[in-house]
Amino acid sequence: MLQVRGGDRRAFEALFRRYTPPLVNFLARMVPERARAEELAQEVFLRIYQARDRYEPRARFSTWLFSIAHNLALNELSRSYRKRERPLEDPVVERMQDPQPGAEQRLEGKRAARAIEAALARLPERQRAALLLRVEQGLGYAEIADVLDASSASVKSLIHRARESLLARLDEPES
Amino acid sequence: MKGCEAYNHELDAYIDGELDPRTSELLQAHLPGCGACTGALGRRESLEHVLRSLPPVQPSPQFEARFWARVARAEEGPSWRERWFRVPRLAWVAGGAALAVGLALLVSLGDPALSAQDWAIVADAEGFDLVLEADPELLAALDVLESWRGSEEL
């Protein structure tokens, strides 16, 4: 990032390519519409690109990136709640191609994945963000705390409650 | 010694490797003799496995191109002016001709990145009055121009 700060566009491009997949994935699980998630991911990079001369290496780059992403996601969610949009329809697994015929295990896996995605989508925002940052991005509690602007203790609690809710939802009989 | 409910609250931090060593030891000592806590841990581990095997949402193929188009839109106007003002005044005097040479050279090389319209953009830049659509390719071409002009001044 320091190279990017020096105006090295290729350094920015390297960061851009490295972080595009995790960022899009994170935002796609945070906001209802896939297209909107991509726009928000671009917004995150745009802000970073525009602020590149002012970047101070006090935090890890990923912390900075996901903090911006999290804030934009929260704004988006409060906006879409006002518009009374349904949260996170169109689970990602629905968009996957069907597994090969007869692949029972893969079908079972797909069902489980779909159930988890639906349950994830119904988690409160901060629980969802904390769990995603832990499980999908591999961030530690301290870094998640920085991203969410919370204490490590509350991150611990958010993640605990998130997993409890997911387990409870998955135990519910399928409707 | 803690009770099962207290341990249950520590299981997530435990599987995340975030539990302090002391509590971690206590939990490890408790687990073998407690079916409830062992079961709860097992369920969490299965959940973790499914979560980690979720197919990631992939960015669309046009993601990067769209981003640079957005950057170009955002940089229209003021930042362009900034870009050109950053060149020292003296460089403008000496560089005016060099810029023209550079442009001619670019065109003679048949660089497809600079269209006739882009030509006009660069020419207008000399008047410091530049509010035009920029695209990333043009930006790159300008970088080339700037470095050429720099070397011709030497």
Ligand SMILES: [Zn+2]
């Ligand atoms: Zn127990």
